[in-house]
Amino acid sequence: MYDKEILSEKVANTIKKMIIDKKLKPGDKLANEIDLTNELNVSRSTVREAIKILVSTNILEVRRGKGTFVSENPGLYKDPLGVCFMDKKNLLKDLYESRLIIEPGICALAAIRATKGNILQLENSYINIKKEILNNIDHTETDIQFHNIIANSSQNPIINRILPIINEGIQEGYKETKDIRESGDTVLYHHGKILEAIKSRNPELARDCMTDHLSYGMEQIVVKLNALK
Amino acid sequence: MYDKEILSEKVANTIKKMIIDKKLKPGDKLANEIDLTNELNVSRSTVREAIKILVSTNILEVRRGKGTFVSENPGLYKDPLGVCFMDKKNLLKDLYESRLIIEPGICALAAIRATKGNILQLENSYINIKKEILNNIDHTETDIQFHNIIANSSQNPIINRILPIINEGIQEGYKETKDIRESGDTVLYHHGKILEAIKSRNPELARDCMTDHLSYGMEQIVVKLNALK
Incomplete structure (x- = not known):
């Protein structure tokens, strides 16, 4: 469990870096799971885990049936100060x-x-x-x-x-x-x-x-x- | 996938509420997976998913071989403003x-x-x-x-x-x-x-x-x- 967790964290950071480097804007669509799987050379389940991490930190949002998009205020977490x-x-x-x-x-x-x-x-x-x-x-x-x-x-x-x-x-x-x-x-x-x-x-x-x-x-x-x- | 995701989000919120209601302090240990599974009446994998969500939002931290603990500044995310x-x-x-x-x-x-x-x-x-x-x-x-x-x-x-x-x-x-x-x-x-x-x-x-x-x-x-x- 731990190794997989660390891998998905790494992939999440890679995707985050991609968003920054490619200057994706709020509302821009992320490449789909299959493309990401190929590009990052990891399993589809790892990509899914990584996306979940990015959704829970409000960097991405999943719109059902439409795909995964950059959030309105990426990285701005609800109640950011806890x-x-x-x-x-x-x-x-x-x-x-x-x-x-x-x-x-x-x-x-x-x-x-x-x-x-x-x-x-x-x-x-x-x-x-x-x-x-x-x-x-x-x-x-x-x-x-x-x-x-x-x-x-x-x-x-x-x-x-x-x-x-x-x-x-x-x-x-x-x-x-x-x-x-x-x-x-x-x-x-x-x-x-x-x-x-x-x-x-x-x-x-x-x-x-x-x-x-x-x-x-x-x-x-x-x-x-x-x-x- | 979606329903399970929504369930783990819900369980994550329940655990968050438990931390607040029980007034757990930074460094306090969370109940273990089995106890949480029983208490919340969900599968062990859902509890794991929920814990992952809480780790990625810096509410919990996993110390290997020791268990899951409340973070130093719970909910304070690194780079909170994105x-x-x-x-x-x-x-x-x-x-x-x-x-x-x-x-x-x-x-x-x-x-x-x-x-x-x-x-x-x-x-x-x-x-x-x-x-x-x-x-x-x-x-x-x-x-x-x-x-x-x-x-x-x-x-x-x-x-x-x-x-x-x-x-x-x-x-x-x-x-x-x-x-x-x-x-x-x-x-x-x-x-x-x-x-x-x-x-x-x-x-x-x-x-x-x-x-x-x-x-x-x-x-x-x-x-x-x-x-x-």
Whole structure:
């Protein structure tokens, strides 16, 4: 068992290298099993094992009946920091503290670099949050999308991929703070300020608005954690 | 093949949940294959498949002849952002830009929260960098360790796990900037300043020293990128 396992790991690394060297893009199709078997000179079951490894690390995805493709964000694993294994007690505070360190700087970059397309997306996202709040619909997903667009607007792929951490923060935030959730008015006030600062191309204002938004969230969390003591 | 694959994914998730629910710590031993087979009521080969999935996502590690254990940083995947799949051209600039957003705030937290033990580690790390530079030995690993200790000193597990990104940045930095590498004096000057700011418990000074250090690195990269044009 062990030797075969090591071989499939090796073949997985070879295929990964092929993807990088051939500059395959997300959505590109991988050669089929038989071709890979011939090219790499290993058994078909080893190729299958290797593909399974690459699927479980989100480098490839199998579409039934269609073949194997490069993933949307290859190598970006769901919960890449292993947040689900962390101590839950202080998780929300730790996540907001991290967001307070990371997001204001991202927001400042967005104010400088957002394309017209980015700003349109951000405006639409804001309108959607507003609609959902007015209709009493959960706006968690749209809120995450709003922050994603800001990170995207930084035009920095590393920052763009740090997002899962932020998203996880928002999702955990909503799960844990249902009882002390910000009022719809507060959500709209903060997101509106951020949107305006980015639109006015003012990085320092954008930084401050994001800091205010997250500091407010952090205060709510501290209040809750103290109440639990 | 597909159904079995889906089953092993399910079993992998169940085992992951078991690790979380039973609060198993890094290094804790997992129940053996036979016990898992009985407990989960699936075939031994499915358990093996599930364990392989958890190994490839760095949740478990197999120690030959000893058994299966929870990994050191469970779920923290090597290169969690898939940096190796990114366009190499601007990678170094993107990495330093991300570090400039993230590390000054981490350094400020470290100045507030570093334990006596953390400061001792940081002093030792600085002495080691100095020794290596004086003896003309590559100090990349020690440099990475220095920055790791600072993130550790923040006492925030999320920030601590954002480190691989920073490490990747330093490693890529050294690979790409061998020809325009900072002089030993500059490295010691910047790291010495950071160390002193943390020791003097001055978060704003610590933030500024880290900003200076990284801005200097960024300038070198920009010079190099312009020379390549």
